[in-house]
Amino acid sequence: MLRRTILKQRQPSKSCLVIPKYTYSSFKTAVETAEKLISPQSTTTTTKFQDPFSIVSHEMSNLAKSIANLIGSGHPTLNRVSSYYFEAEGKNVRPLIVLILSKALSKIPKSERNRIIIDEFDVTEQEHIKGTPKYGQESIAGNSVDDSLSPLNILHGINPRIILDPLSKPMDKLPEMDKLNGILPKQRRLAEIVEMIHTASLLHDDVIDLSDSRRGRPSGNIAFTNKMAVLAGDFLLGRASVAIARLRNPEVIELLSTTIANLVEGEFMQLKNTVLSEKDNTIENDGQIKNIPEATGKVPTEKHEYRVNEQDIVDHETNVQAAFEYYLHKTYLKTASLMSKSCRAAAVLSGAQDPIIENCYQFGRNLGLCFQIVDDMLDYTSSDSAFGKPSQADLKLGLATAPILFAWKQEPKLGDLIARKFKETGDVEIARRAVEKYNGLEKTREMATNYCMAALKNLRSLPESDARSALELLTNSVLTRSK
Template sequence: MLRSGIRNNRELVVRLYRLNSTTTSIKTSSTSNVNTFKTAVETAEKLVQPPAASKIFHDPFSIVSHEMSNLAKSIANLIGSGHPTLNRVSSYYFEAEGKNVRPLIVLLLSKALSKIPLEQRNRIKIDTFDVTDQPHYKGTPTKTSIAGRGVDDSISPLAILHGINPKVILDPLSKPMDKLPKFDAVNGILPKQRRLAEIVEMIHTASLLHDDVIDLSDSRRGRPSGNIAFTNKMAVLAGDFLLGRASVAIARLRNPEVIELLSTTIANLVEGEFMQLKNTVLKNDDTNVIDNDGEDKLIPQETGKVPTKQHEYSIQCQDIVDHNTNVDAAFEYYLHKTYLKTASLMSKSSRAAAVLSGSQDEIIEKCYEFGRNLGLCFQIVDDLLDYTSSDASIGKPSQADLKLGLATAPILFAWKQDPSLGELIGRKFNQEGDVEIARKAVEKYNGLDQTKLMAQEYCYKALENLRVLPESDARSALEFLTNSILTRTK
């Protein structure tokens, strides 16, 4: 697997070098410190605008520039409220320079899917509001038809949605949203896929506002976090508001399968956060939780009036058995939590992009697996960077996981070699000296190197998933972006 991945890397570098030869000088060196992830993102942000007729296309990342450059503005049209302070808090994180990886993936994948011949993209019929030159619903849609309406059109009357008479009261919510650019046959990205990219970033940003309150963060994207710049209460309410606005936009995609996928990601984010609160499967006792002061807190017991059965997909706690079994269970717990918190949104939005393209089931499944593997790789690298990066380089507090009591891959690998670390993990490193002991153990047992290898494995799986798509500049960009995640420094 490793040799295959290295070979894929070399082939990809050669391919991208040729594609970029007239626009970008790519310097490679074994000692180079260039942040290829940043380069990939910056170039990829140029990737949604079809080239001018007189200009030969060379840069694989110049395909989505228009959509990426207008992403924040388009989202602002979706989240506008009648309250100026709410507008300010809701748009706060969109003002700063973020990675925007999630919408970028959706747009690049949508572009790559458009290269599949139309006759092979007939799983669903695409209505006239998607694209006019593909098979669509025949006849004029009736007034009750939701398939024949665009992503900007409300289903219920605006006066009902907003509780006002839009003809009398001037309110941002009563104005029609800016129309998306008309579909361009050269570009291939559908309006609903563009809107999907915006929705994904809204959901992600809402989770950041909530996470920063939960984690007591003081910085995000190089400036004060939302909870510091405003208040905890405003940050939480703004996150809730973003999720509400995203839910409206999801409904207007008018595809039940996509609505189900995206709605589930919101629930997954919360489930993942609760898994992180518990941290590991070491303790079967769910009657106690750790409060903000690091103390055990007894929670109310069930009354029996409402059933609280766990879903079958839940990771079940293990009884204390042998050390290797405990470590394996902890890794399973960690990866499931990582999927829920990070990979779920990437994988299900990738699947949604494929569904909206009309692609067949095999393609849809591979797109989902691509997003899942990429998301796991992304978060594992994030957990790695928490040990190796400075605050300034990543734009948020570094080395915070251990301080928050989180057992991520580096310390789990060290625990596998040193069973005594289980006691520290179980108490969430809350005693004096625990964090330093854990850091030294990670270094002693090569926890970072093993974590990097784990990330590489998911990276190579994601690259393999992409091979189901036709060769194109968009697929090359996705491959380059996937590889660059391993070398990112922020």
């Protein structure tokens, strides 16, 4: 059986911390196994796809246009900054997964999708019903994702005739063929919301990380300013929040809203980087060490559960395991939380039962972890032009990702470099040589493979279909991608 780290929500201890072990001797073996898993069992019911995009090509080709309708502002410069990243060619993995998964979920018989009342009608055909639906009827037809919950003059503080609410523009009418595609209007909107949240995080991350490129051109903070990039990210989150509310499903609202908080929590974990970081009462700001104001005691504050106290006497293996758990938890919050919760939200909107919903969540979680672990590996191996953003930057930013953690397991003295975030002259070069010496990249690839295989297993809970085959191929491509 494949083994993966389960994040412990308690103080690390020697008895409960075990480094993930891998039963696959090589990456080649894992890929061959994955290929067997995604091979259609019946040529009459499934098709082998070269491009998963083709399954939802209409929805994906209209994604940027639909998002533009959602983020419109009365301020032209704000519109320009907010839409900047949508102009460039991105991976669009998150909305693609939501849309294909939604299509795959539609293959479950309707009799087994009765957890909620399913809204099967295109929003442009619905009769607008006043008022907010009661819980348990939040997906009933008539409550369009384009309808405001409050009067527009209240939302904008201005005569609605003067300003057009971009969130009230109707979605493009779906052609007859797309109605048969099985993707619900609220699932389409979900895909757009997910990409808005992700793009907002990119604008913020590029400011935090001092990035100078994104998707093959100057990053938002360089093309405009730090302040404009931050404000545009905030604006996108605001627009996304309104769109989330208009899905009119409390469970989905809760899921998507927590992803925004998760992204911030993950970023704070990355600022500290690892349980081995120096004192908790200091932070690094532009290369300078800054003291954090002491807490007054009026608001309770708790230490992070992954903290290793300086007075604790722990062995090297326990330290490494604690650092791996910290890394995986941070990776979940920064990357996998949005994938996992959006997949769960798509399943909730489909009306599927709890076991399917849970498998969809686990699929997104495993795929998200795989995606980011591969990203961390590519940071060591890809060029800037191939990666679309600055590569080989993690060590320079002081980030201890899987490759260096695997090397540290074999060479304990690397812990000093990790703790000081590779700040001293020669630290980065020493770390790179250690990763090469101790096969850190190969072990990281095996780690990503385990999560890929787990995600493929989760997909087996869905009925066999073209959409599921496309998801399986997409999952495998995340593992083997080069950018």
